[in-house]
Amino acid sequence: MKKIPPELIIKAADGxxxxxxxxxxxxxxxxxxxxxxxxxxxPEAEDVTQEVFIRVYKNxxxxxxxxxxxxxxxxxxxxxxxxxxNRYSRQSGNSVEYDDEVHAPETAPSADDPEDVREKEAELxxxxxxxxxxxxxxxxxxxxxxxxxxxxADALHININTVRSRLSRAREAxxxxxxxxxxxx
Amino acid sequence: MNCDTTRELxxxxxxxxxxxxxxxxxxxxxxxxCPGCSAFEAEVLKTAVRPFKGISQARPPRAVWENIxxxxxxxxxAKRRVFPGPALFTATLAAVIIAAAIFLNYHYDEQRSLxxxxxxxxxxxxxxxxxxxxxxxxxxAGMDLPSDSLSRVRNxxxxxxx
Numbered sequence: 080m081k082k083i084p085p086e087l088i089i090k091a092a093d094g095x096x097x098x099x100x101x102x103x104x105x106x107x108x109x110x111x112x113x114x115x116x117x118x119x120x121x122p123e124a125e126d127v128t129q130e131v132f133i134r135v136y137k138n139x140x141x142x143x144x145x146x147x148x149x150x151x152x153x154x155x156x157x158x159x160x161x162x163x164x165n166r167y168s169r170q171s172g173n174s175v176e177y178d179d180e181v182h183a184p185e186t187a188p189s190a191d192d193p194e195d196v197r198e199k200e201a202e203l204x205x206x207x208x209x210x211x212x213x214x215x216x217x218x219x220x221x222x223x224x225x226x227x228x229x230x231x232a233d234a235l236h237i238n239i240n241t242v243r244s245r246l247s248r249a250r251e252a253x254x255x256x257x258x259x260x261x262x263x264x
Numbered sequence: 265m266n267c268d269t270t271r272e273l274x275x276x277x278x279x280x281x282x283x284x285x286x287x288x289x290x291x292x293x294x295x296x297x298c299p300g301c302s303a304f305e306a307e308v309l310k311t312a313v314r315p316f317k318g319i320s321q322a323r324p325p326r327a328v329w330e331n332i333x334x335x336x337x338x339x340x341x342a343k344r345r346v347f348p349g350p351a352l353f354t355a356t357l358a359a360v361i362i363a364a365a366i367f368l369n370y371h372y373d374e375q376r377s378l379x380x381x382x383x384x385x386x387x388x389x390x391x392x393x394x395x396x397x398x399x400x401x402x403x404x405a406g407m408d409l410p411s412d413s414l415s416r417v418r419n420x421x422x423x424x425x426x
Contacts, residue, residue, distance in 0.1 A: 096337060103329060111324035128324050129331050136336045202315050221280065222316035228282050243276050250275050250312040257311035 083148045092139040099139075103132055106149055109224060110156040116203075116219050117160050117212050118167065127163050131156050146233060153234035157216060164212045209256035214249035221246060270294045270301050275308055 090098035110131050114124035220226045232239045277283045278291050295302050
């Protein structure tokens with residue numbers, strides 16, 4: 080996780096918008112990525128990102144430096160994303176299908192061939208479609224964001240053993256989905 | 265270490281490098297002698313780990329930050345309106361004083377120029393009067409003015425000047 084200097088946090092808490100924008104630049108990729116890949120919906124992901132950072136700004140004065148700011152923001156992001164997912168599925172009345180179309184143009188520029196990137200994103204979409212939102216969040220935190228189990232536990236506000244069991248179930252589901260696809264071919 | 269324990273560790277802590285060195289070594293020893301668990305490890309890596317490698321973080325569009333900045337900027341401005349700082353208070357006070365000074369000065373000038381105008385007129389009338397009193401009386405009689413007009417004009421202008 081990226082370390083954000085305490086002076087920057089203090090400035091932003093005092094209302095310095097430029098300092099807050101710096102914090103946003105450090106952490107918005109994570110927040111948006113999580114929201115986009117869990118919600119599978121671009122406008123919803125943008126709304127969640129906006130909601131998260133407005134909440135962060137309003138509560139920055141209460142940040143007590145007990146954990147890193149990134150962890151605190153990630154936790155707010157995970158809560159907001161999973162709440163939005165529940166809201167969204169209640170409104171639509173069914174589960175959300177993963178849409179690979181939402182990802183391809185949004186990712187950071189890459190030196191790879193755009194065709195390869197599109198294929199990778201399509202494969203990622205197929206894989207994540209096999210998972211529940213909680214398992215999806217675990218896999219994204221571990222595989223894409225590279226968080227340790229301890230950091231995942233902090234971000235998800237769950238026990239480290241729950242991280243293990245969710246990750247184990249998520250990977251079993253991915254293996255089962257791959258095996259099913261193999262059988263269908 | 266049996267196959268169940270090995271696979272339990274393989275699918276999480278082992279491939280994620282979360283195992284302590286001693287247990288990691290124990291898993292490695294088991295894998296070396298167990299083709300079933302080795303195949304399982306290969307399958308986990310192929311279907312649940314490698315497909316995610318090289319996937320980059322998504323980035324929010326610029327409009328997201330602009331909306332956030334607008335929301336928090338508006339809140340900050342509102343806070344400033346409720347609690348004006350010392351600089352804003354001083355500037356407001358200075359503006360009020362300057363406006364009052366301009367207003368009073370304008371009225372003083374207006375009054376002063378009226379006084380000067382009457383004084384000039386009076387000087388002119390006096391110069392006429394200083395030539396001949398009879399001429400003065402004739403002129404006034406010719407103008408068909410009441411007999412006390414001149415003295416009233418003189419008194420009026422003196423009041424205003426004073």
